[in-house]
Amino acid sequence: MLIKTNQSPFLRRAAQNFRLSVLVITLGLVVAVTLLSSHHAVERPVTERGHTHASETLGFAKFPKPTVEIVNGTEIIWETPDDPKAVLFVAHGCGGSPRNFWVRCLTCPKCVGLPEESKIVLDALAHKYAVLVVSSTKPCWTYGQETIRVSDIIRWWLEKNGLVQVPLVGLGASSGGLYDQMDSIPSGYPPTLFVHMPKDFERAIKVDSHIKILRKAGVEVEEIKCMEIPLTTNWLAERVPGLDRKMSSKLFEAFLEKGYIDPNGYMKNDGRVTPWREVLKENNIALPFMPPVRQYIQEELNLAYGYHEMTSLQSNEIFQWLDSHIK
Numbered sequence: 001m002l003i004k005t006n007q008s009p010f011l012r013r014a015a016q017n018f019r020l021s022v023l024v025i026t027l028g029l030v031v032a033v034t035l036l037s038s039h040h041a042v043e044r045p046v047t048e049r050g051h052t053h054a055s056e057t058l059g060f061a062k063f064p065k066p067t068v069e070i071v072n073g074t075e076i077i078w079e080t081p082d083d084p085k086a087v088l089f090v091a092h093g094c095g096g097s098p099r100n101f102w103v104r105c106l107t108c109p110k111c112v113g114l115p116e117e118s119k120i121v122l123d124a125l126a127h128k129y130a131v132l133v134v135s136s137t138k139p140c141w142t143y144g145q146e147t148i149r150v151s152d153i154i155r156w157w158l159e160k161n162g163l164v165q166v167p168l169v170g171l172g173a174s175s176g177g178l179y180d181q182m183d184s185i186p187s188g189y190p191p192t193l194f195v196h197m198p199k200d201f202e203r204a205i206k207v208d209s210h211i212k213i214l215r216k217a218g219v220e221v222e223e224i225k226c227m228e229i230p231l232t233t234n235w236l237a238e239r240v241p242g243l244d245r246k247m248s249s250k251l252f253e254a255f256l257e258k259g260y261i262d263p264n265g266y267m268k269n270d271g272r273v274t275p276w277r278e279v280l281k282e283n284n285i286a287l288p289f290m291p292p293v294r295q296y297i298q299e300e301l302n303l304a305y306g307y308h309e310m311t312s313l314q315s316n317e318i319f320q321w322l323d324s325h326i327k
């Protein structure tokens with residue numbers, strides 16, 4: 001029988017070529033944390049739902065020090081903590097870029113630093129994971145040759161940085177996490193964690209069927225469901241760098257008045273299709289262009305709607321799960 005499942009070709013190839021330990025597929029973000037290594041997978045149900053982040057616990061005093069490199073025409077950005085215990089390879093989503101994962105800084109003046117992406121990197125570093133983000137050739141990942149290209153880059157990078165012996169785990173978001181056809185589950189397929197937003201019903205059905213197929217093949221699989229989040233007056237200020245409480249509160253009131261959110265604060269629609277930018281002019285809300293606060297707000301509104309967006313809210317669970325698989 002032919003098994004058809006959609007799994008990240010990058011993470012799969014990494015799993016085959018390296019000792020990939022864990023795969024996190026964030027759908028919605030799909031996070032497939034694949035242990036690309038031969039380490040034993042330990043059963044460890046995800047029970048905690050705490051939303052504290054390691055980077056918060058350890059403080060934000062740490063300045064990012066990403067390294068930007070062009071390898072055979074491909075931009076890669078990476079950062080390693082002292083004494084990394086594992087390497088986190090990240091496959092971004094359609095239209096994504098490694099530049100979204102670090103804030104603008106001396107070593108990366110073109111970095112955009114989207115809030116969720118940069119938070120995931122900070123949390124990864126705080127958990128002692130080295131982070132490597134590779135850009136796709138086209139806006140979305142293409143398969144075939146590109147999987148070889150990415151695989152070569154990972155191998156080259158691991159060797160250059162003396163990290164070949166360190167467990168390698170993968171996190172693929174959206175296009176970076178799913179959408180490849182797999183006719184059968186390769187032996188040694190790594191434990192996989194799906195982090196997804198069930199409001200996206202079609203993807204939730206797919207995730208569910210992939211979980212069943214992988215489990216049947218003896219692969220350890222877990223899932224984290226990310227639900228919609230109600231806005232409050234402060235919510236945007238708490239998550240968007242460069243937005244203060246006053247502006248956050250103004251936006252919240254204006255969204256209510258416009259009917260973009262319901263009386264309980266829930267977004268009625270995705271941030272991408274909500275004409276929320278209209279309220280800026282109408283309410284004389286001046287936002288800086290640098291950092292790109294509009295882009296940040298957009299991401300957070302998508303996250304609040306809970307349909308398809310990167311999220312760092314579950315990163316504590318994600319890294320606990322990864323930690324439990326790489327020991």
Ligand SMILES: *[C@@H]1O[C@H](CO)[C@@H](O)[C@H](O)[C@H]1NC(C)=O
Nearest residue numbers: 071072149152153154156157
């Ligand atoms: C760069 O391209 C060359 C020629 O195609 C290839 O042999 C080499 O492995 C590539 N290097 C990396 C790091 O991918």
